[in-house]
Amino acid sequence: MESTYLQALGLILGMGAVTWIYSLFRRDVSIVDSLWSLMFLAAAILYLSRSPTVNLRSVLVLSLIAIWALRLSIHLTLRNWGQPEDRRYREIRRNNEPHFAFKSLYIVFGLQGVLAWIISIPLLFALYPVTHFHWLDVIAVILWLVGFVFESVADWQLFRFQKNEANKGKVLDTGLWRYTRHPNYFGEFCIWWGYYLLAVPGDGWWTIYAPALMTLLLLKVSGVGLMETEITRRRPAYQAYRETTSAFFPSLTEVFRTKKAH
Incomplete structure (x- = not known):
């Protein structure tokens, strides 16, 4: 190995x-x-x-990885198509x-x-x-599904919001973005901890540092930390959004409030 x-x-x-x-x-x-x-x-x-x-189990695992990887790559390619170099990389270039x-x-x-x-x-x-499916596989797949839904739906909602010229300068605070300021990163978090749980039955319990590193990147490096600084600087209205919406994990209070409203 x-x-x-x-x-x-x-x-x-x-x-x-x-x-x-x-x-x-x-x-x-x-x-x-x-x-x-x-x-x-x-x-x-x-x-x-x-x-x-x-x-069958290994084919299932590879399928989950392929679905996640291809969707994310296609989404980012379409999002950046015809656009200038991302501002993050322009700063690195300078x-x-x-x-x-x-x-x-x-x-x-x-x-x-x-x-x-x-x-x-x-x-x-x-x-x-x-040789056989493990009970942890069930939890892993459920966690992966939650993450995939959060990530893919949140990306689609943000893409649609940004394409509407009427939303220029505004903050997306509806859909999944009502429950957390970064539902796509939360989805990525769930997906990688799902992969880790799939590794445990194969004696990969000690690889926990990998999803932990991914979590650190999402929260402090290229994810939430970087985006919060940039968006707050560019959009003053984002400060009010920060005060009412959870940064990463979906707010259960907001979830229950939505259910009552319906």
Whole structure:
């Protein structure tokens, strides 16, 4: 298993290098966002291909990974299509000139590749041949489904909101965004803890650091922390939204209030 895991690093970094070359022609490194989830899918396919046996459970796990990865990649590609380089990467570019074109190979693509490789380790154990379904699989799939619904529906609601010119400068506070300021990140959180639970029956209980790292990224690095700072600066109305809506976990109070209203 160790050699398979190391092979995945080479595969992921190779994908990053090829996409980096493409980014040089476009002068846009934000295409790495579309690559992110595909790195996990490529690693998962490699892990399963090296597994001694393939059974119904492993096919189910790979299917969950593929559905999540392809949806996220397609969504980000469509969202960014025809748009200039994302402001986050423009700032990184400004802070790393001169020669950012070369530096982006390791600052952007290499770094995200290594992070994806580290976080992918529960997938290796989730895809390792477990001869029968485990009771944890039920909890894992339910958690994955909750996460997928939150992430996909929230992304669709935000995409539709932003496409409406009448909403320019406004804050989305309806739908899933009524219960948490970041329902898409909460969905991602659920999905990765679901993957971890799928790894436990394959003796992957010790890989808990991977979903923990993903949670840290979502809360403090590239997710909630970064978005809160940017949005509050750009949209003054966001401050009022912050005061009435949970930052990450859906507010149960708001859920019950909605049920009573109906």
